[in-house]
Amino acid sequence: MSQQFSSLKFWSIVRWWLFSPWLARTRWSRQGWYDAWECWKAVMASSNVGTEGEIAGWRDFMRRIQDCDVVVAVIGLGYVGLPLALTIAERGIKCIGYDIDATKISHLRNGASYIDHISAERIQKTLCRGSFELIDDVKGLARSDAILVCVPTPLDRSRQPDLSFVINTMREVARHLKPGQLVVLESTTYPGTTSDVVSPILEESGLTTGEDFLLAYSPEREDPGNESYTTGQIPKIVGADDARSLEIVTGAKGRAWGRGDLAWV
Ligand SMILES: NC(=O)c1ccc[n+]([C@@H]2O[C@H](COP(=O)([O-])OP(=O)(O)OC[C@H]3O[C@@H](n4cnc5c(N)ncnc54)[C@H](O)[C@@H]3O)[C@@H](O)[C@H]2O)c1
Numbered sequence: 044m045s046q047q048f049s050s051l052k053f054w055s056i057v058r059w060w061l062f063s064p065w066l067a068r069t070r071w072s073r074q075g076w077y078d079a080w081e082c083w084k085a086v087m088a089s090s091n092v093g094t095e096g097e098i099a100g101w102r103d104f105m106r107r108i109q110d111c112d113v114v115v116a117v118i119g120l121g122y123v124g125l126p127l128a129l130t131i132a133e134r135g136i137k138c139i140g141y142d143i144d145a146t147k148i149s150h151l152r153n154g155a156s157y158i159d160h161i162s163a164e165r166i167q168k169t170l171c172r173g174s175f176e177l178i179d180d181v182k183g184l185a186r187s188d189a190i191l192v193c194v195p196t197p198l199d200r201s202r203q204p205d206l207s208f209v210i211n212t213m214r215e216v217a218r219h220l221k222p223g224q225l226v227v228l229e230s231t232t233y234p235g236t237t238s239d240v241v242s243p244i245l246e247e248s249g250l251t252t253g254e255d256f257l258l259a260y261s262p263e264r265e266d267p268g269n270e271s272y273t274t275g276q277i278p279k280i281v282g283a284d285d286a287r288s289l290e291i292v293t294g295a296k297g298r299a300w301g302r303g304d305l306a307w308v
Pocket residue numbers: 118119120121122123124141142143144147193194195196197208211212229230231232263264265266267
């Protein structure tokens with residue numbers, strides 16, 4: 044066993060310590076040093092441990108992300124998922140789109156749009172590039188390296204997000220989850236959903252979060268129809284509970300967007 048140190052985490056701690064306005068008064072005080080030390084210990088505790096083979100596997104994943112040599116699946120091709128899938132495919136990254144609604148899949152396969160501000164021409168062009176594939180069988184997700192989940196989270200009667208779509212989708216994902224895959228929840232929800240709701244469902248597959256597969260959250264900030272800020276122009280926020288998931292999702296999102304203006308939490 045050997046320990047992999049996450050350089051991304053190291054530099055985020057350094058940046059936080061040097062530039063955080065909250066630490067402005069205490070940065071050079073005993074309390075400031077103590078806070079930095081506590082933070083450092085937390086990072087070391089969360090650093091990934093794995094066999095040489097596993098670490099090489101994750102490094103290879105990172106390299107493939109940098110080379111855009113990955114397959115990304117988008118589940119839920121609605122107002123958020125469809126422009127997201129098209130943006131990824133337009134960047135030359137192979138994208139698989141899946142929706143439970145067979146009519147939507149059929150429309151897209153025929154090059155037709157069901158969303159006003161997304162033109163049929165854009166869909167046809169992306170299909171012609173060969174980087175956008177539509178599937179109606181969830182088993183096809185097994186061919187992907189990353190799975191982005193964009194299903195609805197409507198508010199229920201008590202104005203809480205109804206997670207039934209997320210739960211049903213994650214059960215499907217769990218049935219087909221492969222070691223090494225990255226799962227990213229993009230739906231709007233409350234903090235703690237990935238750790239308290241999604242991770243236990245995915246672990247029913249027998250795989251462990253952060254070790255066998257990666258799990259992250261990246262809330263979608265799409266503003267449908269806004270011509271000034273398209274999907275690819277809106278900075279993404281990413282978060283994960285373990286260092287490896289955070290590192291890979293940050294790399295993946297940064298690459299898919301082709302820019303570094305990406306925040307992580
Ligand atoms: N629409 C927006 O402007 C907007 C903006 C930011 C965030 N969001 C959030 O993004 C998420 C998605 O919203 P949306 O507007 O795209 O919803 P939507 O209803 O337009 O699309 C969701 C799609 O998911 C599909 N779906 C549902 N269950 C599925 C399953 N089990 N497997 C596969 N597909 C399934 C539906 O058929 C539908 O096509 C929500 O959490 C929403 O709050 C939406």
